[in-house]
Amino acid sequence: MLERLDKTVMHSYPGMVALVTVAVEEEHNIMACGWHTYISYEPPMYGVSIGRERYSYQLLKKAGKFAINFLPFEKAEVIQKAGVTSGADTDKLSTQSFIEGEATGAPILKEAYVVYECETVDVKTYGDHDFFVAELVGFYRDEALFLSNGLPNLKQLSIPLYLGRSRYVKLDDRVGYKDFLK
Amino acid sequence: MLERLDKTVMHSYPGMVALVTVAVEEEHNIMACGWHTYISYEPPMYGVSIGRERYSYQLLKKAGKFAINFLPFEKAEVIQKAGVTSGADTDKLSTQSFIEGEATGAPILKEAYVVYECETVDVKTYGDHDFFVAELVGFYRDEALFLSNGLPNLKQLSIPLYLGRSRYVKLDDRVGYKDFLK
Numbered sequence: 001m002l003e004r005l006d007k008t009v010m011h012s013y014p015g016m017v018a019l020v021t022v023a024v025e026e027e028h029n030i031m032a033c034g035w036h037t038y039i040s041y042e043p044p045m046y047g048v049s050i051g052r053e054r055y056s057y058q059l060l061k062k063a064g065k066f067a068i069n070f071l072p073f074e075k076a077e078v079i080q081k082a083g084v085t086s087g088a089d090t091d092k093l094s095t096q097s098f099i100e101g102e103a104t105g106a107p108i109l110k111e112a113y114v115v116y117e118c119e120t121v122d123v124k125t126y127g128d129h130d131f132f133v134a135e136l137v138g139f140y141r142d143e144a145l146f147l148s149n150g151l152p153n154l155k156q157l158s159i160p161l162y163l164g165r166s167r168y169v170k171l172d173d174r175v176g177y178k179d180f181l182k
Numbered sequence: 183m184l185e186r187l188d189k190t191v192m193h194s195y196p197g198m199v200a201l202v203t204v205a206v207e208e209e210h211n212i213m214a215c216g217w218h219t220y221i222s223y224e225p226p227m228y229g230v231s232i233g234r235e236r237y238s239y240q241l242l243k244k245a246g247k248f249a250i251n252f253l254p255f256e257k258a259e260v261i262q263k264a265g266v267t268s269g270a271d272t273d274k275l276s277t278q279s280f281i282e283g284e285a286t287g288a289p290i291l292k293e294a295y296v297v298y299e300c301e302t303v304d305v306k307t308y309g310d311h312d313f314f315v316a317e318l319v320g321f322y323r324d325e326a327l328f329l330s331n332g333l334p335n336l337k338q339l340s341i342p343l344y345l346g347r348s349r350y351v352k353l354d355d356r357v358g359y360k361d362f363l364k
Binding site for chain 1: 190227
């Protein structure tokens, strides 16, 4: 039974973890970000909430652009490592294969199934994070992993969802579903 | 293989659909919102992106507060209906059992497994949506559906994730997973 609690509850998981990549001058980095959302259809816009202590934070501020990469479940360990290690200590991109985004120069991970290039249009400080609002200016997808109706082909693509406490669940074609489209 | 596309791709699904509820003066409403995220830990803050044509938009602006409700998979049809019908035509809350939130007066759905009460602290226009940033001021949870470590008990709770095109997938205890906690 639902009850009111006298404590902070923060649970809207499971959710996808975005891998935010950035390049500026001689530096580049990758970080895991669980707090992100679409914001607008037209123009297409996206927002990511970044802790100000994160190594990528200053790079994102300086670059004014970045990319958002989504990796398949088989690469969950890459996501986890991008979350628990810091670019201050290690070149996390050295083990990843990537190209430079055409629109932004941000690293585009070759193992991703969807990537967006983003140009920052606003940065707002809210509590202990800054919220970066960006226009989507470049789109990449592994077309073989999607159906003609735009949905992911879950027979070909398993999607990792972060559940909390370093656990990732696997969304594949064994999941049950309900359709409401007439 | 990942490739650059000359078209807009907007796919970071599957994701949870938040049911945003609001009450102001004699009116109340419920709407489905797929674009939402945590923003800050301390203080706990949350953001939701709302189309300005939505019936709830004016109510949210006027009230300055709202609630975010998450329903289990068995109630996916309630989520879908909240998304495809408008409060301009029908009292969508008339078929839902709810209480008034202590902190905000916003409707708290009794069938939810997690609910947050939210006080709006900022509203920004980005593209075709407005982004409402709120402080979380009230917390509700069905404690029987969560483990002592805070993770959902997927034996007891099936979570609906919106995949796109009116399809909801079911996350339950049959999913595979990977753990990275040492």
